Amino acid sequence: MAEILLRDMPEFQALEAHFETIEKTHLRELFADDPKRGETFALNAEGLYFDYSKNRITAETVKLLVALAEASGLKAKIEAMFTGEKINITENRAVLHVALRSAPNEVINLDGVNQVPLVHEVLDAMSAFCNKIRSGEWKGFTGKPIKNIVNIGIGGSDLGPVMAYEALKYYTQRDLNFRFVSNVDSTDFVEATYDLNAEETLFIVASKTFTTLETMTNAHSARAWTLAELKDEKSIAKHFVALSTNAEAVTRFGIDTANMFGFWDWVGGRYSMDSAIGLSTMLAIGPVQFKEMLAGFHAMDEHFRTTEFAKSLPVVLGMLTVWYNDFFNAQTVAVLPYEQYLKRFPAYLQQLTMESNGKHVTLSGAQVTYETGPIFWGEPGTNGQHSFYQLIHQGTKLIPCDFIGFFETLNPLGDHHTFLMSNVFAQAEALAFGKTAEELEAEKVPEALIPHKTFEGNRPSNIILADKLTPEVLGKLVALYEHSVFVQGCVWQIDSFDQWGVELGKVLANRIIPELKSDSELKHDSSTNKLIAMYREKNK
Ligand code: F6P
DSSP states (O other): OOOOOGGGOHHHHHHHHHHHHHTTOOHHHHHHHOTTHHHHTEEEETTEEEEOTTSSOOHHHHHHHHHHHHHTTHHHHHHHHHTTOOOBTTTTBOOOGGGGGOOTTOOOEETTEESHHHHHHHHHHHHHHHHHHHHTOSBOTTSOBOOEEEEEOOGGGTHHHHHHHHHTGGGSOTTSEEEEEOOSSHHHHHHHHTTOOGGGEEEEEEOSSSOOHHHHHHHHHHHHHHHHHHOOGGGHHHHEEEEESOHHHHHHHTOOGGGEEEOOTTSOGGGOTTSGGGHHHHHHHHHHHHHHHHHHHHHHHHHHHHSOGGGOHHHHHHHHHHHHHHTSOOOEEEEEESOGGGTTHHHHHHIIIIIHHOOSBOTTSOBOSSOOOOEEEOOOTTGGGGTTHHHHHHSSSOOOEEEEEESSOSSOOTTHHHHHHHHHHHHHHHHHHOBOHHHHHHTTOOGGGHHHHOBOOOOOEEEEEESSOOHHHHHHHHHHHHHHHHHHHHHHTOOTTOOGGGHHHHHHHHHHHHHHTSOOOOOSOHHHHHHHHHHHHHTO
16 A cells, blocks of 8 residues: 555544544543443453443544544555565564464465464474473483573563463462573572572573574573583583574574474564463463463454454554544553553563554654654552552543453452452543542532642543453453554554664664773763763773
8 A cells, every 4th residue: 555644644634623522522521421331332352341431532533543444454454464464564574473373274374385384383392392391201411300490581582471471370380480581680690590500490592583682691691500500511401492583593502403492583572472482481381271372362363353443452442542642642551450460561561562663754764743652651450559640640641541450360368359350440430530629529628629639530541351360361462462553553654563773772782892891992972981981990
């Protein structure tokens, strides 16, 4: 499709005009006008209940947002993704994370080769390996079974695995001890391995490229740490596995490719938690439950591919993000899971959303004239309520919120779950409806305090609910956000699958590394020169 800039599209302009009519409308009015609004603006699909009634929208808004999605070529783009077209144009790559959760009998061709059997071959190899570790059949170099698993990776090779491990902890084999090392800060490695012994420890070196500075540095330290105790190069084969697309670099590092689980350049780092990068997840929950998670992803993929836009969870979620981002000028989205196990979900979503849609030019390289990806952030409930919710309720910024909750808890204990869920419903209600000066007067609140105690309300939120957190539900939730990001990127006409913005810092750090260790002449700006000089002085 030829690029017509978003602002020139009649569908975008129709939304601009519509925004003028709705901007001042309060959610109180919208709910008063339609006693069934709470049901009208709700979707129930794939075991997820999605209540989007507390958004500043009418049926007309939804119609116009769907029209914009259609005019953006979303239908064709979804097909292009699912059929392996090279839609990551700046890297000339297909974007096929959906193939990672395909059924064995599906056919997804890329350059004439069906990728599905390749995916299942790796899954089978991962399963066989996980069964050996989990059963104790795999022995370390000194003959002891593995008890500790340390995943070394960063970005997509860390955030997905950590999030999934924490999210699914309830389902994990508890006699295995999992650690995750990502930061190049030595403290991360030292603390993660502090109380471990090499005899019972397996390192997973997770890196798509196998060149990332942080991961390679940590992997080399892990190697040295292992050899310091086991004192034999041959021990590496029993204590190291690699997850990568780069077999050559894996071999060069000294890991036998027999101990490597591969994936492909069509898996983006932030879309890789269900590829071989998920080995730690599979070790934790076992192959059967890992496959249940994949089935959850797949169910959401099918929903996304086949459901009409107005009823599609990822499309509605994605277009609501566009609505607040581009029309209300909201800068951020808060993701608030009311589920302790999802404590790392916001951090995971930050890479997924912001590395994908933090772009300033369109696919053809033109500067965008509208806002693209918002800032995603969040904390699990109810902790956030006693911290930053004040600003969401009464601050000057509009912050759309996604509340995520479950009807059942995995750990029933007294009234905890009732209290937890009452807070989800109460927060969304308070944000939407607020509290008026009249209500406060009726409560005889002193006049001077009325402005302080007034909640203007009209603050939008979504509520996503499921029965309980299972591997399958986690797969659905992650795929929901993955596809929502895709929808947004499609409307903004950007490449959601590259990440050139992380390169410059890496290049400059590589230039500075030798400068910190020498007395060479410094040719940076005056600030950088001074900082380097001070570091040199302190580390003489
Ligand atoms: O820094 C950006 C990035 O390339 C991410 O996109 C990626 O998830 C991360 O680095 C790690 O990359 P790798 O898996 O190749 O080590």
